[in-house]
Amino acid sequence: MNHDKLHNIIAFTKDLHVLYIEDNFDVREQTIKMLQIFFTSIVVAKNGSEGLNLFNSNNKYESTSFDLIITDIEMPVIDGISMINSIRDTNKDIPILIFSAHSNTDYFLKTINAGIDGYILKPYNIEQISNSLMNIIEKNKLTNSNDHIIHLEDDYIWNLKDSLLYKNEEIIKLTKNEIKLFTLFITSKGSLKTYDEIESYIFNDFSSNNKRVRNLVSRLKIKLDYEIFESIYSHGYKLKYKNFL
Structure with missing residues (x-):
């Protein structure tokens, strides 16, 4: 499986x-186990x-x-x-993907009439799932329902809607200039x-030695106990x- 292709798919699917x-x-x-490569939020029914x-x-x-349903056909x-x-x-719109051991024509026709977006025969592998997910993304113009959530290194999360930084579901208190930096x-x-x-964006002027910027980033590194801004x-x-890979 091509890693770049997999990474591109995960970028769309991770928060669905x-x-x-x-x-x-x-x-x-x-x-x-395979689905967890692509999704972090999976609700399971029997x-x-x-x-x-x-x-x-x-x-x-x-x-x-x-955002997506993945289902077997023959169930109690x-x-x-x-x-x-x-x-x-x-x-009528939610994408539905079928994983099934049944390959006969009758099942295919019934699922097509029911309105499904993909059909994978068991046993399946990562590449088959990847290809089906890519087709669904393209067909349905599927976008991340949590596209305001930005995943950063060391498990930090930036919420675009609220301009808040999180780690382990806890809000990290930031100064006004730190918020502007992010x-x-x-x-x-x-x-x-x-x-x-x-300097121009945060302080609205320039300094010849960039000391204010370096101090701002340095204090943030101490606060987070992590160098989230790479020098x-x-x-x-x-x-x-x-990077999810």
């Missing part, structure tokens, strides 16, 4: 909220009835609604096709910023983003 339905314990446990209930209860609230209580048909009665780098999408650019010798700084 996924509902996964599978009745076989062994298959479910193995598949979850049959179609449980999956439908979870979908209906979560999708009442925008903050917990699912309510089978996968019946579950999908029920979901489609209220939601804002400058986040809005420029990771590009290197020179000392003069930083580029004689040029400036870069913000360190998390």
Whole structure:
């Protein structure tokens, strides 16, 4: 599997909220391990009835609604096709991906009529899942529902909506100038910023020795106990983003 391709897919999928339905314990446990490469938020159901209930209860609230459904077909209580048909009665748009051991024409036609976005035959591998997810992303113009969340190195998270820095779900208290420093780098999408650019943005003027910028970054390093702004010798700084691979 090409690492660049995988990284690009994960950039879209990492924060999607996924509902996964599978009745076989062994298959479910193995598949979850693969899905965790792509997703951090996976809600699991053991049959179609449980999956439908979870979908209906979560999708009442925008903050917990699912972005993608991955399901088996042959399951107890309510089978996968019946579950999908029920979901489609209220939601025509959510992408649905099927993982199934059934390859006969009847199942294919029923799932197509139910409105699915991909069909992978068991046993499957990372590359098959990657390709199907990429197709779904392109077909549905799927975007991250948490695209205001920016993942930084050492598990720091920047919330674009609120201009807040988090670690382990705790807010890190920042000064006004520290907030401006993060804002400058986040809005420029990771590009290197020179000392003069930083000085102009934060202090609205220039200093010949850049001491104020270096002191600001140094104090922040002590506060975070981590060098989240990388010093580029004689040029400036870069913000360190998390690499999920």
